Amino acid sequence: MRKIDLKNKTVFVTGSAGFIGSNLVLELLRTQSPVSIVGLDNMNDYYDVSIKEWRLSEIEKCAAEHHDAAYQFYMGDLADQDLLNRIFTEHRPEIVVNLAAQAGVRYSITNPDAYIQSNLVGFYHILEACRHSYDNGERGVEHLVYASSSSVYGSNQKVPYSTDDKADNPVSLYAATKKSNELLAHAYSKLYDLPSTGLRFFTVYGPAGRPDMAYFGFTDKLLKGEKIQIFNYGNCKRDFTYIDDIVEGVIRVMQGAPERRNGEDGLPVPPYAIYNIGNNQPENLLDFVTILQEELIRAKVLPADYDFEAHKELVPMQPGDVPVTYADTTALERDFGFKPNTGLRDGLRKFAEWYKDFYLHD
Numbered sequence: 001m002r003k004i005d006l007k008n009k010t011v012f013v014t015g016s017a018g019f020i021g022s023n024l025v026l027e028l029l030r031t032q033s034p035v036s037i038v039g040l041d042n043m044n045d046y047y048d049v050s051i052k053e054w055r056l057s058e059i060e061k062c063a064a065e066h067h068d069a070a071y072q073f074y075m076g077d078l079a080d081q082d083l084l085n086r087i088f089t090e091h092r093p094e095i096v097v098n099l100a101a102q103a104g105v106r107y108s109i110t111n112p113d114a115y116i117q118s119n120l121v122g123f124y125h126i127l128e129a130c131r132h133s134y135d136n137g138e139r140g141v142e143h144l145v146y147a148s149s150s151s152v153y154g155s156n157q158k159v160p161y162s163t164d165d166k167a168d169n170p171v172s173l174y175a176a177t178k179k180s181n182e183l184l185a186h187a188y189s190k191l192y193d194l195p196s197t198g199l200r201f202f203t204v205y206g207p208a209g210r211p212d213m214a215y216f217g218f219t220d221k222l223l224k225g226e227k228i229q230i231f232n233y234g235n236c237k238r239d240f241t242y243i244d245d246i247v248e249g250v251i252r253v254m255q256g257a258p259e260r261r262n263g264e265d266g267l268p269v270p271p272y273a274i275y276n277i278g279n280n281q282p283e284n285l286l287d288f289v290t291i292l293q294e295e296l297i298r299a300k301v302l303p304a305d306y307d308f309e310a311h312k313e314l315v316p317m318q319p320g321d322v323p324v325t326y327a328d329t330t331a332l333e334r335d336f337g338f339k340p341n342t343g344l345r346d347g348l349r350k351f352a353e354w355y356k357d358f359y360l361h362d
């Protein structure tokens with residue numbers, strides 16, 4: 001693995017107004033300055049844009065506090081190849097972190113176009129820009145890190161999910177685009193010696209997270225007095241990964257690029273890697289919502305006498321759902337000495353406190 005010192009480097013982060021992207025930019029500013037960060041986001045309204053604006057304002061504040069850091073934001077689309085080329089020509093990023101994507105599994109049933117444009121056409125534009133960064137003998141991009149997803153495991157039964165397992169039976173268009181990203185990256189790594197690392201994230205949660213995700217939706221519903229549905233009577237286990245753990249993992253991975261080397265045939269072996277980033281500790285869904293509910297009461301999002309039992313409905317499994325999913329993180333630990341470790345209560349406490357401040361301040 002080739003070590004990369006992020007100090008004095010230019011890092012291009014796509015999806016920088018998104019949940020993971022914004023937290024990554026904040027942590028880079030805090031811990032890696034002097035660093036130069038270029039952000040891109042199209043600020044689409046897939047979910048409440050005011051959360052994206054709030055995240056950008058947090059970044060602006062943080063950048064202003066770090067005088068030795070440079071930060072520039074572009075509002076634009078990955079599908080706009082001219083814009084990407086302009087950004088690469090002007091800033092010459094050494095590290096590219098592609099987090100912009102159309103996320104969500106259910107939305108892909110009604111809005112397939114968004115997935116093709118952002119996740120396939122957009123990702124192809126990133127790969128092309130990385131490839132041409134080497135034109136004219138330039139040093140170019142030293143490491144492309146991009147978001148994949150645990151959804152590539154489809155309905156695999158074997159747990160924990162390992163990057164050595166077969167993952168070519170996606171069960172949603174979203175998953176199919178993420179798996180395609182890994183395949184495209186492999187081809188570009190091989191053809192152009194582009195060091196690339198794909199990260200399969202497992203359900204990420206935390207403050208200013210995504211309103212389309214279950215824990216956020218549960219909170220909205222409980223607050224409105226509506227019932228939440230808990231599938232498989234709460235007996236399904238998932239890996240919930242706290243945002244700070246994800247960010248720490250991404251920053252560590254950014255600093256270790258797969259080595260460029262030639263194989264026995266004298267041709268480049270693709271400098272290519274894939275890792276899981278998950279908690280490696282599956283939690284029962286019912287325990288998760290119980291802790292969430294307790295923390296919502298503690299943060300005064302819900303009243304102390306909230307009748308939780310009356311607002312939860314235990315329902316059977318949905319077709320296609322898998323009872324247990326969690327990440328095998330052995331490779332991440334081996335190569336980067338890191339494994340997520342934030343407990344559910346700590347993480348949900350921070351989410352509940354943020355929710356209170358953001359939505360319910362006087």
Ligand SMILES: NC(=O)c1ccc[n+]([C@@H]2O[C@H](COP(=O)([O-])OP(=O)(O)OC[C@H]3O[C@@H](n4cnc5c(N)ncnc54)[C@H](O)[C@@H]3O)[C@@H](O)[C@H]2O)c1
Binds near residue numbers: 017041043200
């Ligand atoms: N949060 C999770 O649990 C999770 C799990 C697995 C994988 N992922 C992946 O991690 C990445 C980040 O996820 P997130 O949770 O921060 O999602 P997010 O939706 O909060 O962030 C993505 C950002 O990208 C922007 N974007 C989307 N399409 C774009 C385009 N064509 N051009 C420019 N910007 C665009 C959106 O406006 C958004 O701000 C995504 O690739 C997602 O698929 C997330």
